[in-house]
Amino acid sequence: MTAETADGAAGGSGKGAEGAERRREQRGWYFYDFACSVYSTSVVTVFLGPYLTSVAKAAADADGFVRPLGVPVRAGSLFAYSISVSVVLAVLLMPLAGAWADRTGRRKPLLAAAAYTGSAATAGMFFLGGERYALGAVLLIVANAALSVSMVLYNAYLPELAGPGERDAVSSRGWAFGYTSGALVLVLDLVLYSGHASFGLSEAEAVRICLATAGLWWGAFTVIPLRRLRDRRAGPDGPDGAGGVGTGWGQLVATLRDMRRHPLTLSFLLAYLVYNDGIQTVISQASVYGSEELGLDQTTLIVAVLLVQVLAVAGALGMGRLARTHGAKRTVLGSLAVWTLILVAGFLLPAASPVWFFALAAAIGLVLGGSQALSRSLFSHLVPRGKEAAYFSAYEMSDRGLSWLGPLFFGLAYQLTGSYRDAILSLIVFFGLGFVLLARVPVARAVAAAGNPVPERI
Template structure:
């Protein structure tokens, strides 16, 4: 009876919810400053300078790629960057289910979240010493920072169904993403002011600020999130038990027709979302006619615009979903993404790109917040939230790998980056069809299977209590 009191007293607790939301404020600076805005530009510029110095020229030739020697293999700087990120996503896809099973069986979800938070933060700080002459060490920092960010989110997201009722999930998820957009935007402005008022060499201090901001503000979250909410005992053999638990959860997951359909649709439409977000800067740098200066400052302005409207979009879609439901709202958002990708094929001027960025911002915030909360709402009554969210995470990461590969492959086949953008519409189209086919309620067979497993878990707990 005591365990039930502990478990339910946390749901709806505003102190805990605010603590959970604050991790979005803490970690989103990595996603903006390092993944999207400052580091990609820094990386492109510093590797280009190193390459030109090596070949003894001041400018690149038309259509010339910046080549990097990486462990004796010559690769273009953009290909190397995308390959390292793809490798990190693949490793996260392997690690997250295994670690989630262990976290669920041992009750150490918060400890895992802390470990990956610190791994990502310290790896971000180590980018201060990024040097193209020792590119292997620099790319290791990017690799580990990515693993830290994405793996910490698995355990972070898994807390949502434990701290709030399903009817609160949309609003809380939207508040989290909005906090993330505003927090990351604030640090980006600070970093830009430091670079513009000081010197370009100050760019490296941005990466230090990201790490300090991330793990510093995360302490607010770690103090408030509960540890071992279900009072699990950590005994020997928990790794084996964790794997067994994951297999058991996966068997249950296979019976949930609605959850399966939704996750499959999420895999496809989120592949489109993440590919657009990761490759937007590359597209803008190559395809938009910025004029003299290359448009770096204008790109940052566009990214800030996306952040501002992303926060507004998260709240807007949360409000709409409260009126017409999550699935219908997601359907409209995915259609919006399709139209934006088709429009992107034709745009050329900076003004057109600003309007495109505004549209992306609105649908980006909405689709991210609603995707997370919808999955959380569809979960069965369970104590294995980390294991369930690891499936969500695997779908997201494998989708990113597929999207990046497909994007590059289409450019390679057609020689046209705009064709790559247009081809992403296919992922949204498949996701849209699958969203339409998601059942509004769980099947009778699925409900029966879930009830059977919960009864089995209850018997196992009673047996453990008798042994003790």
């Protein structure tokens, strides 16, 4: 299929055999969210933070420190620091993946490699027991970095699969698929964890099974997008088969230079980089905050995250509809205002109060999916044709690249004060500054400057 035919399919009416094939490919694309989202929910958001912290505390000295590679680290900060290290590793790998995919036109082999590396590392968390905090940190770093690389390649399919007028809806459906799978697996996790004694398991064994099954789920459902997605073409800047990992950083530099010709795209990336850091920090640190600062038990945390997953499906689809009437930019700006109110409420939340924690989780669920889905679809309009993987590599670096800063603040705050609550208000800066930066971006003009058709509402 030529570039013109592929683009026509993405932007056409969707009628006939070609339209049916495109819809089939879109459904396959949704299933990668369905596959990998259980890692973000069951592993990062619910189980691994508190469990890895407990393993590290079991291995800590009398002062509460562990010493990976001889570096003194307070046990309660290990999870946050591991997240930060994984982001640094991802930043090193993502440009290589994006450059190779654009130059060769073959995204699926790299998507498969990244997905199954992350899946294997997650399944390996079954062996995280006793005082093996270092093993847990390494597996977390590998799995998190692999997820980031896979998302570069996954997101780069969006401009090819959906025309300008349908990207908000397609992106939102992808997030909805992901939150649906997260909710389904969390229900199964809740049954296993809460009834672990009746299954003849200890609490730690139940957690390790929940971690490992998330990896198996990720690997199993990745088969569907790998069967349905198609590699269409190489980018215009390199012949098919040219380039490899050695050209990755050169390609990143070239992409950043090319972005200088699209300063409005860069302005959007800066805004996204700032406010998304706040979102990612809330997601990754919520369970640690709930268990260590608010004194909530694991069952309460699972139910709260399950509530987030269920409402995030409705939130993603609902905000997608709002974007059709009010525009994606205004809808995202509204969500950032809600995020700020959520943080204030979280700071004031009393300890040992599950009802208020559930109310906060409900509010997060209603804005979480839509914020991320609409940001992704907005950026897809700002990508010059034929440079999808390279630009989405930069986008994913904005997604993950500064996401070490929020967790690092949390880790440092606990390192210095012994309290997670002290750091939460700092996230308001991320949402406030992100709101201001996004509000200043003339999105319609940015779409036109990238050479793409401007949707009726954006």
